[in-house]
Amino acid sequence: MVDILNALVVLANFVLVPALAYGSQLALGALGITLIYGILRFSNFAHGDTMAFGTMIVILATWWMQKAGVSIAPLPTALLALPIGIAVTAIVVLLTDRAVYRFYRKVKAAPIIFVMASLGVMFIMNGLVRFIIGPKEQTFADGARFIITARDFKHMTGLHEGMAIKLSQGITLITAVIVVAALFWFLNRTRTGKSMRAFSDNEDLALLSGINPERVVLIIWIIVAALATIAGTLYGLDKSYKPFTYFQLLLPMFAAAIVGGLGNPLGAIAGGFVISFSEVSVTYAFKRVVTYLVPDSWAPDGLVQLLSTDYKFAVSFSILILVLLFRPTGIFKGQSL
Amino acid sequence: MNLRNISLFLVIFALLILVGFVQSWSVAFQLLSFCLISAVMALGVNIQWGYAGLFSVGTMGFVALGGLATVITSMPPVKEAWAAGGVRVLVALLFAGAVIVGATQIYKRMKPGRNRALVLTLELIAGFFIYRALFDPAVSAIEAVNPAGTGYLGGLGLPVLVSWLVGGLLAAGVAWVIGKVSLGLRSDYLAIATLGIAEIIIAVLKNEDWLARGVKNVNGIPRPWPVPYEISLQKSTAFIDFAQRFGLNPVDASSYTVKVLYSVLFAIVLMIVLWMSQKALTSPWGRMMRAIRDNEEAAEAMGKDVTHRHLQVFVIGSAVLGIAGAMMTSLDGLMTPGTYNPLRFTFLIWVMVIVGGSGNNWGSVLGGFLIWFLWIEVEPIGRWLLDVLTSPMPNDYWLRIHLLNSAAHMRLLTMGLILLLVLRFWPKGLIPEK
Known part of the structure; x- marks a missing residue:
């Protein structure tokens, strides 16, 4: 029997909700990459490992709080630990800027040199994370698991299929909205934010009008550290924390930033959702959705899965290549905040 | 080659010999084999980056394709x-x-x-x-x-030495397709694109079980022509006599012989690749490549087809990486797609090239030797260092235990530090380009 409602529920449960959460995480990560590109004008390869580092600090702080009996149940303790993570990551990132990038700014090095320096920073961050917390998977999510469980949903609606919304997914969406709103308010409404946009638009003109470049750089690193820690923590809460996965997030995040137009924050958000929705829908087995939509006798035998989940890199990569070939500046025009 | 450069190489060999005395000769020979392979890989990256300024971080993918080549050529069908x-x-x-x-x-x-x-x-x-x-x-x-x-x-059942060539050809073919699509992108876009391609190649190797068994791995890849198996050496009386003449027991002697033979093979390949790279670099072609690297617009204005040349140099560099990858897999004797990791197979090779001196072939070889040596030896040195540093703490103190258990991760830290220091203070590397 054709049953559109149930098909929609299955689709929402396995594609829409996870892709929305994953997309928000990617968008926050891509925002960090795009802001660095807009202000400092290089592709920061260390961003994935910065996320891993920030999340690690949050995890350590969470464990400490859990031991001390601090809890904001049903919300995960990690949210409470987030400010600590952001602060520590900001300090570390600022120290790296001092020790590494500032010199290259002063000598006006080519962007490629910055990228290489960021490779060095990537190695060190990666090493630090493995050194401190180890390369293994860590769990730090506590509090309630679900906002709505599949069974409750079935009860409420009387439908055959259930839809579960994990608490981590809800938190991801709400946090992402708040963070993005705050970021845009800062960039568009405050004096400092406006000076940063001016700097990104035209560096020389901004310098002439008395904007202090080091202050702009300082603030952008703090923002990036915050974005990276939040994105990393949300991803860790939603899926799991493993340093190497964070390194691998580099590709989808870059793809998101480039698809949206490097340097364009709005683009990074759009790009994050483009990547996540394509990744999830290309690797999802649509068998059950199709079964609800077509008459019984047409029901598919196979999984109706375009690509196996392991090829999810191929998805971000293909989108990246297509965009670069046909619209090199990204969906939105890149290059400035 | 001046005195300074020769002495740099001598230092590396002295370090290898030191490892032989302090740790064991088995470790030293193993190190030497991998140093030679790393040097070939570094030459490949140097061709792409040093000659032409292509920022391709897909190294891992081509190395893995070389590994695949040993399976599809040398395993029995x-x-x-x-x-x-x-x-x-x-x-x-x-x-x-x-x-x-x-x-x-x-x-x-x-x-x-x-x-x-x-x-x-x-x-x-x-x-x-x-x-x-x-x-x-x-x-x-x-x-x-x-x-x-x-x-x-399965494979074609051909000799392993053939598979090294096949590795080069396979990597070159794939590089041609990739280059067609992604060369001409701006430098950091190319980096992201190639990073993605390398991941996709590994994903294919992991998932396409029909091709090379995926994560189930292929073991027992035959050895290249002159290298015997330890067991058969230990059974031969002539070999046992030979070992006894040097006062070695047959087990050690057979293991050394195998490793030395591998090293000789790799050294021959390295010398051929190095000789060809040197010839190419000093030829008009090499000068043209460097001219394109230093000023693309000027070279284009002089009538050079920049995109075509980039494709050419990308394919050649990838072929060298494929050969090195095939050598590595035949040294291991097994193909394990799960072990390819961009830190080890892409960025480490880049560190080798940058530390050695981008654009200089001898520099890349030196960087390959030095960085591989450090990559392996930093772990025992780091463990020893941490042991000394934490010795005032009680033996069962958590921090001491944690630090000693994490010593293996010292290598990433060290590599990052070396890369940053070299970039900052010796941006031209140990042996600068002339």
């Missing part, structure tokens, strides 16, 4: 699997290729507009589903043949 679906898989792959060629033709021949988009989409979608219909049953048929033992097509 699995006849039942071929009978079950070998031809069908090939037909499916050819069909997929035809679909893509067709798509590019449609894109080129038809006028831009809604019609072209529609035809293109239809062609791709139809092509994809027909391809899957051809491909999937063939693959399940192949993988059903003795899945615990084989479950793949």
